[in-house]
Amino acid sequence: MASKIRIALDAMGGDHGPAVVVPGADVALTHHPDLSFVFFGDEKIIRPLLEAHPKLAAASSVHHTDVAIRMDDKPSQALRYGRWKSSMWLAIEAIKNGEADATVSAGNTGALMAMARFCLRTMAEIERPAIAALWPTLRGESIVLDVGASIGADSEALIDMAVMGAAMARIVLGLERPTVGLLNVGVEEVKGLEMVREAGRVLREAHLPGMKYHGFVEGDDIGNGTVDVVVTEGFAGNIALKTAEGTAKQIASYLRSAMSRTLMARIGYLFARGAFASLRMRLDPRRANGGVFLGLRGIVVKSHGGTDAEGYAAAIDLAYDMVKQDLMTKITESLSFDHRAITAAATSTDAA
Amino acid sequence: MASKIRIALDAMGGDHGPAVVVPGADVALTHHPDLSFVFFGDEKIIRPLLEAHPKLAAASSVHHTDVAIRMDDKPSQALRYGRWKSSMWLAIEAIKNGEADATVSAGNTGALMAMARFCLRTMAEIERPAIAALWPTLRGESIVLDVGASIGADSEALIDMAVMGAAMARIVLGLERPTVGLLNVGVEEVKGLEMVREAGRVLREAHLPGMKYHGFVEGDDIGNGTVDVVVTEGFAGNIALKTAEGTAKQIASYLRSAMSRTLMARIGYLFARGAFASLRMRLDPRRANGGVFLGLRGIVVKSHGGTDAEGYAAAIDLAYDMVKQDLMTKITESLSFDHRAITAAATSTDAA
Numbered sequence: 236m237a238s239k240i241r242i243a244l245d246a247m248g249g250d251h252g253p254a255v256v257v258p259g260a261d262v263a264l265t266h267h268p269d270l271s272f273v274f275f276g277d278e279k280i281i282r283p284l285l286e287a288h289p290k291l292a293a294a295s296s297v298h299h300t301d302v303a304i305r306m307d308d309k310p311s312q313a314l315r316y317g318r319w320k321s322s323m324w325l326a327i328e329a330i331k332n333g334e335a336d337a338t339v340s341a342g343n344t345g346a347l348m349a350m351a352r353f354c355l356r357t358m359a360e361i362e363r364p365a366i367a368a369l370w371p372t373l374r375g376e377s378i379v380l381d382v383g384a385s386i387g388a389d390s391e392a393l394i395d396m397a398v399m400g401a402a403m404a405r406i407v408l409g410l411e412r413p414t415v416g417l418l419n420v421g422v423e424e425v426k427g428l429e430m431v432r433e434a435g436r437v438l439r440e441a442h443l444p445g446m447k448y449h450g451f452v453e454g455d456d457i458g459n460g461t462v463d464v465v466v467t468e469g470f471a472g473n474i475a476l477k478t479a480e481g482t483a484k485q486i487a488s489y490l491r492s493a494m495s496r497t498l499m500a501r502i503g504y505l506f507a508r509g510a511f512a513s514l515r516m517r518l519d520p521r522r523a524n525g526g527v528f529l530g531l532r533g534i535v536v537k538s539h540g541g542t543d544a545e546g547y548a549a550a551i552d553l554a555y556d557m558v559k560q561d562l563m564t565k566i567t568e569s570l571s572f573d574h575r576a577i578t579a580a581a582t583s584t585d586a587a
Numbered sequence: 588m589a590s591k592i593r594i595a596l597d598a599m600g601g602d603h604g605p606a607v608v609v610p611g612a613d614v615a616l617t618h619h620p621d622l623s624f625v626f627f628g629d630e631k632i633i634r635p636l637l638e639a640h641p642k643l644a645a646a647s648s649v650h651h652t653d654v655a656i657r658m659d660d661k662p663s664q665a666l667r668y669g670r671w672k673s674s675m676w677l678a679i680e681a682i683k684n685g686e687a688d689a690t691v692s693a694g695n696t697g698a699l700m701a702m703a704r705f706c707l708r709t710m711a712e713i714e715r716p717a718i719a720a721l722w723p724t725l726r727g728e729s730i731v732l733d734v735g736a737s738i739g740a741d742s743e744a745l746i747d748m749a750v751m752g753a754a755m756a757r758i759v760l761g762l763e764r765p766t767v768g769l770l771n772v773g774v775e776e777v778k779g780l781e782m783v784r785e786a787g788r789v790l791r792e793a794h795l796p797g798m799k800y801h802g803f804v805e806g807d808d809i810g811n812g813t814v815d816v817v818v819t820e821g822f823a824g825n826i827a828l829k830t831a832e833g834t835a836k837q838i839a840s841y842l843r844s845a846m847s848r849t850l851m852a853r854i855g856y857l858f859a860r861g862a863f864a865s866l867r868m869r870l871d872p873r874r875a876n877g878g879v880f881l882g883l884r885g886i887v888v889k890s891h892g893g894t895d896a897e898g899y900a901a902a903i904d905l906a907y908d909m910v911k912q913d914l915m916t917k918i919t920e921s922l923s924f925d926h927r928a929i930t931a932a933a934t935s936t937d938a939a
Contacts, residue, residue: 373840428822454829454831458830469772471826474823475830476806478827481810482834483834493865506858507846507854
């Protein structure tokens with residue numbers, strides 16, 4: 236029998252805690268019967284929920300802890316009271332101890348990243364990890380990183396993100412050579428973005444085998460799906476992600492109010508119900524739930540804090556794919572191989 | 588008789604040149620009969636178009652020039668061949684010469700900003716001008732700046748933008764004390780954004796009479812209309828604007844394909860045609876066409892390059908409102924008054 240894929244779950248993370256995490260795991264188990272889980276958190280809450288899902292209970296163990304990280308604490312505060320003992324910390328540590336292949340948490344993003352860095356450490360070549368998000372586009376899905384792990388990035392960090400994002404795209408999007416673009420503004424001779432132009436130059440000249448470097452892309456190229464991987468530093472990436480979410484909600488609200496204003500519109504809505512349902516599904520944020528932390532010595536997936544069981548299952552599915560297709564090895568190989576080509580390209584112009 | 592509001596038009600700017608600029612001016616004239624125009628550009632193309640609009644012709648003069656700025660030239664190139672003689676330059680210079688109250692151009696944004704800075708100069712207190720865009724929201728409209736005039740901004744520049752954006756909001760949105768927010772990421776203890784936090788501290792403590800400082804906002808707050816004025820540096824602002832445009836197009840495309848896929852959906856569409864028309868109107872980018880350059884000694888409005896006559900008229904209407912309600916005086920007064928309060932607030936903590 237093939238060995239199980241073991242996921243450590245921060246059961247106390249997210250707006251709803253175990254009430255979403257346990258049924259979410261149950262949904263993921265129906266997708267992937269070779270999953271097993273370790274739940275970290277309050278046993279008194281988790282056990283009764285597990286009893287309602289006997290199949291899941293059989294594939295799970297529970298590790299009790301009283302300490303849970305609050306959603307709005309600063310990373311430094313969370314580290315102070317939650318290191319070594321919180322459900323979030325212990326779920327991450329399970330990777331390090333060899334008890335789990337990946338960790339999923341819907342908890343406080345800043346705390347999760349701080350603990351993951353502290354506990355797992357970054358890969359040798361990586362200074363700062365990034366958060367990669369799946370972004371629904373007109374062509375399917377793209378990967379956008381960094382959507383908020385850290386603010387600002389030099390050209391090396393952007394290049395590393397391109398390499399890691401491409402490795403993730405090979406797995407998640409099933410592409411041999413995903414296209415990669417650097418997010419920029421459509422203005423020539425811009426100041427302050429030497430790092431983006433320098434990263435572009437190196438990527439263009441390095442001809443990396445695992446990606447096809449496309450060039451710069453603008454904000455509207457993300458939704459168009461112009462490239463498979465969009466690379467940017469975390470401030471602009473986070474603003475872009477949140478702005479797109481806000482715009483989608485805004486248009487959905489316009490649509491709802493337009494469809495309920497007149498009798499004719501309401502009749503039309505009844506006829507087109509199926510079409511609206513399919514539109515709703517395409518816009519469903521749960522389908523693309525899960526931010527993958529890249530650059531750490533372990534696979535950590537962040538779920539939206541407010542998601543439901545279906546959304547949480549999508550985050551677990553993402554972690555499952557990463558483990559199953561060995562993201563860590565793919566990134567490590569890419570980084571060590573690509574770094575030789577990158578160094579050559581970067582050096583070539585120091586002399587030019 | 589009240590004096591006319593005189594608008595200088597760069598007739599050669601934009602993807603369609605005079606073919607959109609002339610009919611656009613005609614539409615604006617029907618909105619505001621006290622408008623008059625000076626068209627700068629190729630007389631051989633402009634005159635015949637004007638003849639088709641006798642009322643407009645009576646309110647217009649034409650200033651011939653052979654030189655037009657190309658849409659994709661760098662600002663430095665455009666300045667080299669277009670200074671003193673291009674339609675864009677001459678339209679801007681008309682403000683300086685007292686021949687016009689404001690300038691509208693659908694031309695190359697970078698060139699327009701470079702020429703406007705060179706010809707008109709910035710206001711005494713302002714180091715770098717900003718571009719302010721009208722953004723449709725769930726509550727109505729907000730003003731977002733800077734959407735791409737320059738990259739990066741220190742805390743002083745962010746504070747100046749808040750003051751100028753609030754002055755514009757008092758005119759365009761008709762509010763006595765518009766709310767102002769600083770765009771930020773929803774992560775505590777972020778690095779590299781000391782300038783945003785410092786600007787927030789000063790705005791909070793200065794208690795400026797012309798605005799109500801709200802605090803930080805995130806990307807999704809823009810579309811929600813959480814505040815009347817959203818302030819950010821130009822890189823993130825441009826990415827946010829383009830990302831929102833891309834998302835709106837993406838959803839419109841989903842909607843079209845959903846509504847045409849099945850017979851039932853097509854029937855529903857027929858019933859709800861009116862509702863879809865009203866939705867289309869709300870999403871019409873022409874309604875909010877026009878980026879206002881703030882911080883210059885003159886009113887310059889940038890229209891989208893690809894807009895039609897209706898959209899171009901919206902940009903002229905915007906310029907009209909700014910002149911009619913004396914944006915320049917309002918900004919100058921705000922800046923000189925507010926700067927005392929800001930200096931006091933900024934100094935208070937240098938000592939703290």
